[in-house]
Amino acid sequence: MTTPLLLPEMGSSAVTFSLWHVSVGERVRLGERIAEVLIPGAVVDVSAPVAGVLTECHMRLGDVLSAGQLLGVIDGE
Secondary structure, X not given: OEXXXXXXXXXXXXXXXXXXXXXXXXXXXXXXXXXXXXXXXXXXXXXXXXXXXXXXEOOOOOOEEOOOOEEEEEXXX
């Protein structure tokens, strides 16, 4: 079953994608830090909502994001 990796509400309208900690095809654990986003004054981790394999990455460094936006897809176990 595939699970969308969505940007949670950050409390800021200025959210910028910073970094993937995993690559497409890599296995992730539930709660594992898999990406980082920047908000004014802070770096915020994005965690895996399920265990599985990251099958899609939709964001690149510097992309401007909004809450609920699709970051990637995880094929759950």
